[in-house]
Amino acid sequence: MNFALDLFSIAAIAAGAFFFFAGSVGLLRFPDSLTRLHALSKADNLGLGLVVLGLLPRVGSLLDALKLLAIWALVLLSGAASAQLIGRALRRRGGDE
Amino acid sequence: MIETAAALEPTFGGPLLVLAILLPVVGVLLSFVLGGRFAERVALALAPVGLVLALAIAFLVWRSGAPVVYNIAGLAPPLGIALRADGLSGVMLVTAALIVAAAGFYARATFATPEGSTEARAPFAFWILLQGIWAALILLFIGADLFNLYVGLELLTFAAVPLVCLSGKPETLVAALRYLMFALFGSVFYLLGAALLYGAYGTLDIVLLSGRVAPLPAVWLAAGLMTAGLLAKTALFPLHLWLPPAHANAPAAASAVLSGLVVKGSFVVVVRLWFYVLPALPGDAAQVFLGALGSAAILFGSVLALRQPRLKLLIAYSTLAQIGYLFLIFPLASGQHPWTIDGWNGGLMQTLSHAFAKAAMFLSAGLIAESLGHDRIAEFTGAGRAMPVTFLALGLGGLSLMGLPPSGGFAAKWLLLRASVAAGHWVFALVLLAGGLLAAGYVFRILSPALADGSLVLKSPPQRSREHAALALAVVAVALGFAPQEFFDFLQIGRMAVAAQP
Amino acid sequence: MSVLQILDVGLALLVLAVAVWTIAAREIFGAVVAYVAYGLLLAIVWIRLFAPDVALTEAAIGSGVTGILLVTSGARLKSAGKASAAAKPGLSLHLSAAALSLLAATALAGVILALPEPSPTLAPEARQELAATGLGNPVTAVLIAWRSFDTMLEKIVLLLAVVGVWSVASDRFWGGAPAPLGRANPQGALLLLEQTLVPLGILVGVHIFWVGANAPGGAFQAGAILAAMWMIVMIARASEPPRVNSLWLRLALISGPAVFIVAGLAGIGMAGNFFAYPDGFAKPIILFIEAFMLLTIAATLPVLVAGPPRRSFGP
């Protein structure tokens, strides 16, 4: 049984890592700030979600699992809010930084 | 090596040490909350109590003939923090209490909360920061743990920097910023050195360290870093970039405390380092180097003081020079030689007499700047006749700086001269004399126009009580010249019995 | 084992790279952003050094609050016209500074490597004394019980910093309040962040304070988190920085050290020495003191970030 769990977590974490990698490539390659912002917020949030999912079966107690989920939720919240703020600031300054 | 076991035993009167530190700290808290006029009242009320405490501690040290030790929370080092008051700290505590009291008494006029408002910025800040400086100094004089001394050094810097720019003028802000940046530069070095010492010996207590220090690379680098950091805070010669503008721009009462006491705080920590923690290091090349820097400071500071057109900058550069004298204690009092007693007494007497003399001179300079509206020395003709008591205080302070009998400065110069002759350090002997000549030069430069005949109308006559505050400090600086032999024996209490080095 | 080592080396290189970026960045804003990132990476290094308390403090105060301080000041400097290009330092200065710094760094590295391997430690003494304090977390025990004198004095350092920052104001603004931290009409996302994150943050802060007695945490870290929450509220203009002469602010600012000193002075009566705790009651007193320290830090950090009063008797 735990072999399947291990397999699952490896796969999930690998996928998460891949999305993180994609996000950072986007950061480096995309032409202007807005698109870079887009790449970062989308890819990294998803990546983090997959990593957390992968870690869930390995974690000891239920409390730790809840903590992991809480962390994920917090990152989602603050990531989205800050991405929104930076985006609006960029648009108000008009054009590329 | 100091007999570590005995030196760690808490002695009678220990709690007084903690009370001495807590008194001004409580003063800071009360002044902060009550604010307004209460800040001044709290400060002036606590000053005499603090003086009594300082005298009590000094008396206890003198009566027992050994340092008064106290382990905070009853926990002996290495885990706990110890406080240790020996002869050096007893004398410095009383000096600090006297000068802070005099500066406070002097500053009542300039930093009184105006009638209309319940609270004004400058008075509120001045009285809190003055008590902050006093608390930091007490901690630095009796602290026995290097990290505790680090917190004391930071306390001192945080209390001294805002005093420099209290008047709010742009050049004072630049001076304060330079002072803060360079002091932080120094404290980071000090902290790095402390980290290395802890890494090597697992404790930062001075007494324990003195038993364990051996010539190791960590100790060499730690000694270098900590000393350099403290030199930056003491503004010894090449590291003096912040001192002249800071001390010249601060208000008079503040610059008296800055020049008289604040530079002495970090100097005492250097003395603790080289005479209590590191005497086990063989060879005295480093001490002679410190003496060489001191000599350079004496010559450099005095010549520059000769060239300053304005009185406050002249006195600030003279502080630079007199700090050089302090550092002659290292080559002349380190090691196991008969003349080190003279070197040690001379160095400490120089510290005391300079503290009083410089405080008196800055207070008088403040009075002169207020009454004449400027402090350009060239236009002092006839000022001596118009403000006799102020210039008498300035003259007596100058007498002590020049090292002419019967002043404390002379007693210090005489002891240092005898020590350097006995030690064969001819360069230091000549520098001592040259410093005295140059000091005579710039003091004479202030007094000769002032004593010349000439009618001078004062913008506002100086307040008599403030003149007497300055005069009192100057008289103490001169009275130190008559210190009896018991006073010098008192200075020797608690001095490390250095094991003879091969 | 080698994977961890590779990760460590990678982390170390990343930290150094961001540090270089902080120093070499062309203009202030980039350097400050780099510094915030550097602070967070450093927190991970602290985790690798088995110092969770320090990691928390570094993340919260070292990069968090310091970051906010530098970002807001950078913004204020930038908005009021470009800081004039100071005289570019000459090549000789660059070379000599680089040479000396390199020499100092190598000397330091050499000495660190030469430190005695089973380095002398106070852990055994800490283990013995820990039972007496009734605490689980030795770092909190050092901070509040054994070296409490340092911690109390450090609070006075913070207080003097506040007085120093306030004393820089101009006389006509004294009694007023510092300038608001955020812009006039905060955007929706900021309000959302403020309404959801702040209550949660306060909850987390109190939790960290409470758990600090036995596990990594404590007054410093919790105080920093609560301070951050208060700053978010101020940035979102839900509340304005308090006036300089408001009594509750001043009481909050001195409550930590004041309670500390009262407990310390009481120590001589109850336990025979200043700052000592009676045997049975060590933990409750420590928690009592820590609560007020929490309040002081939570009040002091935002006041330091808000700066000196710049508006007379504004709202």
Next chain:
Amino acid sequence: MTPSTLAGLVGAALVGLGLYGLIVNPQPLRKILAFNLIGSGVFLVFGIVARKGAAAGFPFDPVPQAMVITGIVVAFAASALAVALILRLHEETGQVLLDDENPASLPSEQGAGK
């Protein structure tokens, strides 16, 4: 290469880097950043001393860690005071320079300070 020696090297490198930044960079705000870099380097040295001092069941020596926590808070207070001075100087003079062209320039003629 245990993590502590690695961190020690990183600490030493940070001190060197911070020194370079503090000396060379003319703008005071950048000097504060450099000062904080050196500070974190010094704290790392404390950190590895703590880690190498692991004994009696603790994976670290608590005393240097407590010192680091105190140090971080003091470093923050220092940065706050420095920033306040810089901003006030900026308001007063419009530009923030530690050394103007001739640092020996005399403060304004009208007598210094009260």
Next chain:
Amino acid sequence: MTGSFTSPLAAALGPFLLVAALALPLAFVAAWFFAGQRRRARDLQWLAPVPALGAALLALAGGPFSFEAPALRLSLSLDRPGALLLAVAALLWIVVGAATFTYWKKWPGQRFAVCWLLTLTGSIGAFVAADLLSFYLFYALVSIPAYGLIVDDDAPETKRAGGVYMAFTILGEALLLLALALLAAGEPHGSLRIEDVVAELPTSPWRDGALALIIASFGMKIGLAPLNGWMPLAYRAAPISAAAVLSGAGVKAGVIGLIRFLPLGFALPVWGAALAVLGFFAAFYGVAIGVTQQNPKTVLAYSSISQMGVLAAALGMALAAGDASAPALVAFAAANHVLVKGALFLTVGAFAAMDWRREKWALPLAAALGLSLAGLPFTGGALAKLALKAPMGYGIAAILSYASATATALLMLHFVTRLAKTAHWGETARIPHAIPRYWPFFALGAIFLPWLLFPAVGHLSEALSLDTLWDGFWPVLIGAALALGLARWGEKLPPIPAGDTVVVAERAFKSSFALSGFFEKADARLRFFPAGGLSLVTIALILAALAAKAR
């Protein structure tokens, strides 16, 4: 040195008088600072040196005594040489003080009076101090407040003289301090009494350094040749009463210093010869420059340089021979110089304030007073020459001593001619009118008073024997002949500026300002923040390296 037995009266009264001698002037100084006491202090100020005179006479009659105050680390003692000098110095202070302060009008002000009292205290103290620190204290007191006596008006010339005087004085103080440090270092038990220290000097490792510094610092005070630049300037600028007391009593602090600090009981031929050469050079140098001077006060200053040179030469010869009896003899010669030089300066004041042509006897009395310095028979000077004969010994020194007598006679006659030509010039405002009225009594006193003191050092019968009279007379004759020649060809001598070598020293001092300009530029560069940072790191590394050096 007749027996050092102290009569019981002296032993009892002596210490009290010693303390009173110092306390009374300081009491007057304090009185000046209370508004109420100011008038009384001014009128009675001339009485301040009376206890000192009493102590000196008691010491001469009843033998040496001393006073110890360990708490204040002060010890005073009065032996025969000190008593001789103190007696005449105190007398001079009283006489000139009375003339200056009794018929007081606008001048002198409070500053002059207070400086007068401080210099007086120093002058008395220098003669009685018995340990190093008190001697240095009184030596500073006699030199530094004298600035207030010299610089009494705002003329640029006076300011220059005052500046030069202070520069030389402070330099002398510094050299003396180093000398005392060397002396103290040589004393194994750490005692600071002068006798113990000087007794240890011949065998101490720092002997040569100490002796060189002693000769340099006291030489500067008594105006030996290369270091005499300040004396002519100071005495010309000073008012008459100040010049009288400074040249009379003030300078003698240097003489008593040499007497006390040179180990005369121990033969040091090399050092003795060096001092003798320096002394004789100063003797003839003073006269050579003096004859070219126009202002009578400057001529008197150069005559002081010459006379002090003779005294130094006598001490030098005594040091070479290790003759322990020289101090009293040299002290007597110095005592005579105190009286005569003080009287001569009063003469200049008197001639300036009255029309001397009306009194027929004025000029011959001035000439007699002047020639007394040259050893004119029946004057105090003859006794002084006799007293110096023993230390001078025979051979080259005796010949040179006679030559110097001749030269002094020449210089004094030149002085009298200059006095006659330039009468009725300058400031009569600052010459108290008591001086012209009582001038003759001062002059006569100065000529005949030494006869009363001579029994303390020698036998009167020897002084009146025929050959001593002739010894005194022929140098004066030759001097007179030379003076006639000088009167005719005087103008052709090159006009040397007063203070000769000091002009060079001043130019060097001015050029040193350029050096301090360099310091200022270095300071400006060092105070850049990057430079400060670099020096901080450098010092840290240097200290670390030096701490590692395990020498």
